[in-house]
Amino acid sequence: MATYVLVHGAGHGGWCYRKVTRLLEAEGHTVYAPTLAGLGDRSHLVSPDVDLDTHITDVANLLFYEDLSDVVLVGHSYGGTVIQGAADRVGDRVGKLVFLDAPEGRSQVEAFPALLKERENGRVVDGVELVFFPSEDLVRFFGVTDPEDIAWMLPRLTPHPWKSLEQPLVLNNRPALEAIPQYRIVSATSLALGIHNEDLMAKARAEGRFWEIDSGHDLMISAPEAVAGLLTEIASA
Structure with missing residues (x-):
């Protein structure tokens, strides 16, 4: 059985992996789906x-x-940058890296320049510059169209601190990081x-x-069975 750590993307939280987590745990795997500081159930911790x-x-x-080891470390979207940084620091605990529809660059803005447009829609709240304010349009931007999923997601999405998207990723152990087997799962929408x-x-x-999965960007929500199946395949590779 494998141990997975599932890292979410911008504006989300560990909650977004609920469907995938249940499928993997039903197979006997151990799953952690942490929420990053300032988001989701930790949104009260947002600060400059x-x-x-x-x-x-x-x-x-x-x-x-x-005390985890040989972890299958998964990062969705912005989370792909986060898992690279984590593996750079504690690579001896990571067995495989999975980039789940996660574009790469020195920063998220470099990887996805269209984020600069999103910044125009952001605003400063209590001294924190925030983007991705929840809306039905944002949910559809994430590629989720099922009404039940939209109703579930909308109250759980939280604005994201811009600073984390703009900050360049600094790697100090690149050879060790590149030695970790890396896998890529992409949505058809993002690929197009x-x-x-x-x-x-x-x-x-x-x-x-x-x-490639025929789905929108939030494929862990819109195509959980396909994602869980591929994660199981990757763990056993």
């Missing part, structure tokens, strides 16, 4: 100090304090938009570590 390093520390500390690094996608395809 919350940045990418804060979120990397959230995940690295979980791996250490729970061309937001993923073509070289990384080609490398993953050549290695047999690439899958």
Whole structure:
């Protein structure tokens, strides 16, 4: 049985993996779905100090304090940057990295420049610059169309601290990080938009570590069975 740590993307929380978590646990796997500081059930902790390093520390500390090893570390969207940083710090605890529809770059803004438009819709609350304010349009942007899923998601989404999206990712142990097997699961929608690094996608395809799911960006919500099935396959690879 495998141990999974599922890291969410911007504006979400560990709650977004509920369907996938239940499917994996039903198979006997151990699953952790932490919520990053300032988001979801930890939204009361948002502050001007919350940045990418804060979120990397959230995940690295979980791996250490729970004494986890050979973890399948999964990052959705922005979470893909977070898991890279965590694996760079505590790579000896990570067995595999899975990028779940997660574009890569030195920062999220570099990976996905369209975020700069989202910043125009943001605002400063209690000294914190926030983006991704919840709305039905935002949920549809995430590719979720089922009315029940929309009703479930909307009250749980929280604004995201811009600072964490803008901060560049700094890696100190790149050779060790690159030695960890990496897998890529992408949504058909994001692939069609061309937001993923073509070289990384080609490398993953050549290695047999690439899958496409016919779904929108939040594929852990809209296609949980497909995601859980691939995560099980990856763990046993």
